[in-house]
Amino acid sequence: MRIRTFLPAETPISTTLRSEPFQKLAQSIEDRTACVGVMGLGYVGLPLIHAFASAGHPTLGFDVDERKIEQLTAGKSYIGHLPDEMLTEMLDSKLFEPTSEMNRLEEADIILICVPTPLSESRDPDLRYVESTAEEIAKRLRPGQMIVLESTTYPGTTKDCVLPILEQSGLKVGEDFFLAYSPEREDPGNKDYTASRIPKVVGGHDEASATLAEAIYKNAVVDVIKVSSCEIAEACKILENTYRAVNIALVNELKMLYDRMGIDIWEVIDAAKTKPFGFQAFYPGPGLGGHCIPIDPFYLTWVARKNGCSTRFIELAGEINTSMPKYVISKAMEGLNHQGKAIRNSKICLLGVAYKKDVDDPRESPSFVLIDELLHFGADLSYSDPFVPKLPSMRNHNVPDLASEDLTPEFLASQDCVIIATDHTEVDYEMVVQYAPLVIDTRNATAKINLPKENVIKA
Numbered sequence: 001m002r003i004r005t006f007l008p009a010e011t012p013i014s015t016t017l018r019s020e021p022f023q024k025l026a027q028s029i030e031d032r033t034a035c036v037g038v039m040g041l042g043y044v045g046l047p048l049i050h051a052f053a054s055a056g057h058p059t060l061g062f063d064v065d066e067r068k069i070e071q072l073t074a075g076k077s078y079i080g081h082l083p084d085e086m087l088t089e090m091l092d093s094k095l096f097e098p099t100s101e102m103n104r105l106e107e108a109d110i111i112l113i114c115v116p117t118p119l120s121e122s123r124d125p126d127l128r129y130v131e132s133t134a135e136e137i138a139k140r141l142r143p144g145q146m147i148v149l150e151s152t153t154y155p156g157t158t159k160d161c162v163l164p165i166l167e168q169s170g171l172k173v174g175e176d177f178f179l180a181y182s183p184e185r186e187d188p189g190n191k192d193y194t195a196s197r198i199p200k201v202v203g204g205h206d207e208a209s210a211t212l213a214e215a216i217y218k219n220a221v222v223d224v225i226k227v228s229s230c231e232i233a234e235a236c237k238i239l240e241n242t243y244r245a246v247n248i249a250l251v252n253e254l255k256m257l258y259d260r261m262g263i264d265i266w267e268v269i270d271a272a273k274t275k276p277f278g279f280q281a282f283y284p285g286p287g288l289g290g291h292c293i294p295i296d297p298f299y300l301t302w303v304a305r306k307n308g309c310s311t312r313f314i315e316l317a318g319e320i321n322t323s324m325p326k327y328v329i330s331k332a333m334e335g336l337n338h339q340g341k342a343i344r345n346s347k348i349c350l351l352g353v354a355y356k357k358d359v360d361d362p363r364e365s366p367s368f369v370l371i372d373e374l375l376h377f378g379a380d381l382s383y384s385d386p387f388v389p390k391l392p393s394m395r396n397h398n399v400p401d402l403a404s405e406d407l408t409p410e411f412l413a414s415q416d417c418v419i420i421a422t423d424h425t426e427v428d429y430e431m432v433v434q435y436a437p438l439v440i441d442t443r444n445a446t447a448k449i450n451l452p453k454e455n456v457i458k459a
């Protein structure tokens, strides 16, 4: 594996004015012998491991899921857009070792926490995974270790939730051990922005922690932005994601209005984005998906309530975005109605169940709300997604036991309606438009096709 260096060491950080644990850790960061442990080897943790191993740091990957550890040890990736070769290269270089043995946390000089931060049933922050991870670390915390929380969460989590657990070790933060927050900005499937090429925001609990956190990330990523506290870094991540959620809600609302007026929202956005300042393009869709955008704003609304404030803007955006699947269904009803059909007993194929194009991640995908609705109305449902061979079971949804259909002219012609919910690149949309009697396009995937499109409805 080619070891990459981003930033040459400037002035050495291991000054004699600091505690001994600081100096030791600083030195091992400088000479890249510091072992980087990552807790949680999912969509965020694995690319991060790769960034540090590529920078020449030995890495240890921890996960409670034994099957994942077995697969990683065998050099097999369980994430579609991360190739097996990436793993085998790291394993061959001896800079990566996956393990489920939490006793080995002691071996890591730096521990990055990348575990899930979902919502509870009542849509409040569920910090169970962060807490249990911090407890595992606290049991073995030793002087000279640095802990960095990367999971997305509300401002205050590192200080109010992680720190008290770590302090149960009896060690002192800023002197014996170090604590920081650095939000993950992973964009799964985006080849232009792999983990090492995305600038990273870093906030330390104290100056010593901030200095060390800045130094370790400088070894592995293209740019590091040090901010004045963990809370600023936490709030920054939530701002980034809320900004997306609110802007997507805006274009979703405009989509419905413009449709009524016979105006194509996609063409409007393409025109607006030619403005070289003051406008950033966001696109409408069948609803929000993924681990972040549908969830993170609720972390903020929860902490706002705790602080006696309301976040009406964010709540409204959530309302609009979650109503999108119903809008898509109404468009399908309209299209079928024109053909003298109802959803009941119609053969309807959902094209795409991953939450975004070219990834295999179905979490929070609006496709599962569409499935609920279509089954509720009695559709004869099928689906096709080259990245998701079988429908996974999902919390809060009754998912039927279905396998992905191959898209052939015969299959498409046998359907009453095809709903494009995810615009995977490898799908032949020309064939879809040519053979399906009715196409509901929620992603503008059919825009560039040079065929008559009387059977296509944008939704």
Ligand SMILES: NC(=O)c1ccc[n+]([C@@H]2O[C@H](COP(=O)([O-])OP(=O)(O)OC[C@H]3O[C@@H](n4cnc5c(N)ncnc54)[C@H](O)[C@@H]3O)[C@@H](O)[C@H]2O)c1
Pocket: 039, 040, 041, 042, 043, 044, 045, 062, 063, 064, 065, 068, 114, 115, 116, 117, 129, 132, 133, 150, 151, 152, 153, 184, 185, 186, 187, 188, 291, 292
């Ligand atoms: N997926 C993204 O694109 C993305 C982007 C930015 C931020 N984030 C945030 O990063 C965090 C992780 O997200 P993800 O998508 O990688 O989740 P994921 O579900 O893909 O991976 C999390 C991993 O943590 C493991 N895990 C759970 N409890 C553990 C424990 N106690 N010890 C060790 N491992 C444990 C799980 O088995 C799983 O493999 C979340 O807070 C998420 O909001 C995700």
